[in-house]
Amino acid sequence: MNFIPCNPEFASIVQASFEQQGLMKTIGATLDRIEPGAVDISAPHRDNLTQQQGFLHAAAITAIADSACGYAALSLMPAGSEVLTIEFKVNLLRPAAGTRFVAEGRVVKPGKTITVSRADVFAYTDEVPVLIATLLATMIAQAG
Amino acid sequence: MNFIPCNPEFASIVQASFEQQGLMKTIGATLDRIEPGAVDISAPHRDNLTQQQGFLHAAAITAIADSACGYAALSLMPAGSEVLTIEFKVNLLRPAAGTRFVAEGRVVKPGKTITVSRADVFAYTDEVPVLIATLLATMIAQAG
Amino acid sequence: MNFIPCNPEFASIVQASFEQQGLMKTIGATLDRIEPGAVDISAPHRDNLTQQQGFLHAAAITAIADSACGYAALSLMPAGSEVLTIEFKVNLLRPAAGTRFVAEGRVVKPGKTITVSRADVFAYTDEVPVLIATLLATMIAQAG
Amino acid sequence: MNFIPCNPEFASIVQASFEQQGLMKTIGATLDRIEPGAVDISAPHRDNLTQQQGFLHAAAITAIADSACGYAALSLMPAGSEVLTIEFKVNLLRPAAGTRFVAEGRVVKPGKTITVSRADVFAYTDEVPVLIATLLATMIAQAG
Numbered sequence: 001m002n003f004i005p006c007n008p009e010f011a012s013i014v015q016a017s018f019e020q021q022g023l024m025k026t027i028g029a030t031l032d033r034i035e036p037g038a039v040d041i042s043a044p045h046r047d048n049l050t051q052q053q054g055f056l057h058a059a060a061i062t063a064i065a066d067s068a069c070g071y072a073a074l075s076l077m078p079a080g081s082e083v084l085t086i087e088f089k090v091n092l093l094r095p096a097a098g099t100r101f102v103a104e105g106r107v108v109k110p111g112k113t114i115t116v117s118r119a120d121v122f123a124y125t126d127e128v129p130v131l132i133a134t135l136l137a138t139m140i141a142q143a144g
Numbered sequence: 145m146n147f148i149p150c151n152p153e154f155a156s157i158v159q160a161s162f163e164q165q166g167l168m169k170t171i172g173a174t175l176d177r178i179e180p181g182a183v184d185i186s187a188p189h190r191d192n193l194t195q196q197q198g199f200l201h202a203a204a205i206t207a208i209a210d211s212a213c214g215y216a217a218l219s220l221m222p223a224g225s226e227v228l229t230i231e232f233k234v235n236l237l238r239p240a241a242g243t244r245f246v247a248e249g250r251v252v253k254p255g256k257t258i259t260v261s262r263a264d265v266f267a268y269t270d271e272v273p274v275l276i277a278t279l280l281a282t283m284i285a286q287a288g
Numbered sequence: 289m290n291f292i293p294c295n296p297e298f299a300s301i302v303q304a305s306f307e308q309q310g311l312m313k314t315i316g317a318t319l320d321r322i323e324p325g326a327v328d329i330s331a332p333h334r335d336n337l338t339q340q341q342g343f344l345h346a347a348a349i350t351a352i353a354d355s356a357c358g359y360a361a362l363s364l365m366p367a368g369s370e371v372l373t374i375e376f377k378v379n380l381l382r383p384a385a386g387t388r389f390v391a392e393g394r395v396v397k398p399g400k401t402i403t404v405s406r407a408d409v410f411a412y413t414d415e416v417p418v419l420i421a422t423l424l425a426t427m428i429a430q431a432g
Numbered sequence: 433m434n435f436i437p438c439n440p441e442f443a444s445i446v447q448a449s450f451e452q453q454g455l456m457k458t459i460g461a462t463l464d465r466i467e468p469g470a471v472d473i474s475a476p477h478r479d480n481l482t483q484q485q486g487f488l489h490a491a492a493i494t495a496i497a498d499s500a501c502g503y504a505a506l507s508l509m510p511a512g513s514e515v516l517t518i519e520f521k522v523n524l525l526r527p528a529a530g531t532r533f534v535a536e537g538r539v540v541k542p543g544k545t546i547t548v549s550r551a552d553v554f555a556y557t558d559e560v561p562v563l564i565a566t567l568l569a570t571m572i573a574q575a576g
Contacts, residue, residue, distance in 0.1 A: 022194035023201035026170075050166035057167035058229060059207035066202060085202060086402060087426055089233035089377055089521040089568060091548045093541040108566060109525040113401065114374060114428065116523045116566070134540060134548070136521060136568050138375055138426060140402065230546060231570055233377040233424060233521055235404045237397040252422060253381040257545065258518060258572065260379045260422070278396060278404070280377060280424050282519055282570060284546065310482035311489035314458075338454035345455035346517060347495030354490060373490060377521035 003037035003076055003107060010075040014039060017082075018071065027060050029067070037107035039071040044100050056096035058133075061103075061121055065090065065135040068105025069117035073139040076110045081141045083115075088137035096132050098123030103135075115139045147181035147220055147251060154219040158183060161226075162215065171204050173211070181251035183215040188244050200240035202277075205247075205265055209234065209279040212249025213261035217283040220254045225285045230258075232281035240276050242267030247279075259283045291325035291364055291395060298363040302327060305370075306359065315348050317355070325395035327359040332388050344384035346421075349391075349409050353378065353423040356393025357405035361427040364398045369429045371403075376425035384420050386411030391423075403427045435469035435508055435539060442507040446471060449514075450503065459492050461499070469539035471503040476532050488528035490565075493535075493553050497522065497567040500537025501549035505571040508542045513573045518546075520569035528564050530555030535567075547571045 007013065011034040018024060018031050024041075027049060033040035041064040043056075051057045066088055074083040105119040117137050122129035151157065155178045162168060162175050168185075171193060177184035185208040187200075195201045210232055218227040249263040262280050266273035295301065299322040306312060306319050312329075315337060321328035329352040331344075339345045354376055362371040393407040405425050410417035439445065443466045450456060450463050456473075459481060465472035473496040475488075483489045498520055506515040537551040549569050554561035 017196045020196040021201065022192045023203055026192045048166045048170045052161045052164040053226075057165065057207065058210060059167055059203045062206060063201065063203035082197075085236055087233065087235040087375070087404075089231065091231040091540070091568065091570065092229055093548060108523070109563065116375075116525060118566075131541065134550075134568065136523065136566065138523065231519070231548075235396070235424065235426065237404060252379070253419065260381060260519075262422075275397065278406075278424065280379065280422065282379065305484045308484040309489065310480045311491055314480045336454045336458045340449045340452040341514075345453065345495065346498060347455055347491045350494060351489065351491030370485075373524055375521065375523040377519065379519040380517055 003110060005036040005076055007079045009079065010036065014071045014075055017074065023063060027063060029064050034075065036075050037072055039068050039075060039105045040102055041068045042100055042102040045098060056101060058092055061096050061101060061133050062090050062135060064101065064103040065119040065121050065133060066137060068103040068119045069135060069137040070139055072105040072107045072117050073115035076107060077141050080143060083139050084142060086138040086140050088135050090133055090135040092133050094130060094132045096123060098125045100124045113141055147254060149180040149220055151223045153223065154180065158215045158219055161218065167207060168211065171207060173208050178219065180219050181216055181254065183212050183219060183249045184246055185212045186244055186246040189242065200245060202236055205240050205245060205277050206234050206279060208245065208247040209263040209265050209277060210281060212247040212263045213279060213281040214283055216249035216251045216261050217259035220251060221285050224287060227283050228286060230282040230284050232279050234277055234279040236277050238274060238276045240267060242269045244268045257285060291398060293324040293364055295367045297367065298324065302359045302363055305362065311351060315351060317352050322363065324363050325360055327356050327363060327393045328390055329356045330388055330390040333386060344389060346380055349384050349389060349421050350378050350423060352389065352391040353407040353409050353421060354425060356391040356407045357423060357425040358427055360393040360395045360405050361403035364395060365429050368431060371427050372430060374426040374428050376423050378421055378423040380421050382418060382420045384411060386413045388412045401429055435542060437468040437508055439511045441511065442468065446503045446507055449506065455495060456499065459495060461496050466507065468507050469504055469542065471500045471507060471537045472534055473500045474532055474534040477530065488533060490524055493528050493533060493565050494522050494567060496533065496535040497551040497553050497565060498569060500535040500551045501567060501569040502571055504537040504539045504549050505547035508539060509573050512575060515571050516574060518570045518572050520567050522565055522567040524565050526562060526564045528555060530557045532556045545573060
């Protein structure tokens with residue numbers, strides 16, 4: 001879907017908010033795409049972020065998926081807005097086995113107050129992406 | 145609710161699995177309670193785990209809540225089982241403002257294959273707990 | 289939890305909205321309890337509302353659970369408000385086998401705009417209630 | 433995505449199960465598409481299935497969406513299987529205003545035990561479809 005951003009500065013707004021997240025630095029996440037209603041965030045495998053079987057922990061996967069959803073929503077909000085996650089649901093489809101993980105956040109339904117977004121997360125080892133999780137989230141806009 | 149564990153070693157099974165999670169160490173989480181169908185996990189505020197407003201990131205909150213749900217489920221499973229999260233939904237009710245956060249995981253419905261658990265997460269600053277999140281999860285048992 | 293309603297007419301507001309729902313009549317649902325932040329709705333088994341195995345359809349169970357959550361939220365809203373469901377997640381824990389089903393909706397976190405509610409649904413055959421479903425919902429208040 | 437059904441009789445299996453659902457008849461639902469991993473179910477507006485504002489009740493919308501997800505999953509299961517919904521989450525994006533509603537159920541991740549499906553629901557008045565809901569569900573296969 002093609003969305004028209006109401007704030008032409010949307011990309012720098014998203015970038016600035018992302019850089020304030022201590023956790024994104026700690027997990028090594030990067031912002032790979034910022035378009036109106038579409039934000040991708042990726043993170044590498046890290047040995048200090050594993051679950052009990054040695055795969056990347058679901059918390060790291062949901063962190064990049066939730067953030068990609070939130071920033072996809074924020075990209076369509078008016079200047080001065082902040083975005084907060086009200087809730088999300090995530091299905092963990094396969095083990096997070098790979099060297100890099102990419103969360104593709106997309107707005108499903110924008111709104112003045114409530115925006116609904118979805119993210120699919122893919123694992124990369126060589127070049128073949130494998131869908132490992134899907135997340136559906138409800139975001140709320142707050143005046144900054 | 146009172147559950148009867150089918151594996152008398154349930155507490156050491158939970159403890160051993162918890163200790164294998166690199167992420168739990170990284171966020172400073174501890175196992176505070178292991179009873180049949182009831183597991184509490186807590187974590188402190190850490191400046192390298194924040195979201196854009198300086199509060200503890202939802203990813204850390206959901207990590208301890210998801211793990212508390214999973215280990216509450218594992219505590220009722222037969223010897224040799226592993227537990228995996230199929231999916232969860234979390235409502236973030238208030239900002240994660242506090243010095244310590246406690247996730248109370250409780251089994252809602254145990255089962256041979258599928259167990260449903262719930263966790264409430266409380267923030268502590270002084271002594272007054274504040275409910276900041278609630279998570280509802282579906283777990284699956286795997287033969288080890 | 290004890291909530292203080294801001295509209296003393298909350299019970300008649302809930303009752304009036306409930307009576308406007310054509311679907312509630314069609315499934316034979318009744319409002320059994322209206323307290324601040326707590327609403328119970330029940331419905332009988334009906335042969336024209338079954339799923340493929342002859343049990344009451346999940347749609348009827350979630351209908352009373354969602355409505356109980358919504359009206360629990362509405363009971364705490366200011367005069368002139370309407371309540372809408374933004375989203376819910378439901379776990380279907382056991383088959384809906386019974387003669388009557390009671391959904392107990394309870395507010396988890398009230399708010400000016402967003403209210404989070406939860407409902408447990410119990411099946412009754414003789415006198416023993418059996419937990420068959422649990423639902424976690426996000427509601428939004430609208431000026432009427 | 434293209435899925436290969438393991439049971440060549442999948443369409444008649446889905447049809448037969450659908451016809452046993454009393455609720456589907458009561459809401460006037462029809463099976464409009466049965467392909468491997470993809471099932472569409474539609475239903476008309478009915479005045480006895482409304483919510484308090486006169487729109488089609490979310491219960492009817494989620495009923496067709498949940499069933500479309502379940503039958504999309506069943507279409508990929510081996511002969512003799514039954515499908516049950518473990519849980520779903522639905523976002524209600526817009527009022528269910530229209531004369532007809534179509535739920536498009538698609539498998540996201542098939543599995544021997546667990547299948548994850550998604551459904552988008554569109555409202556039709558004239559010819560323009562409007563996305564009114566999206567549902568993400570976890571299904572389990574049972575030997576018949």
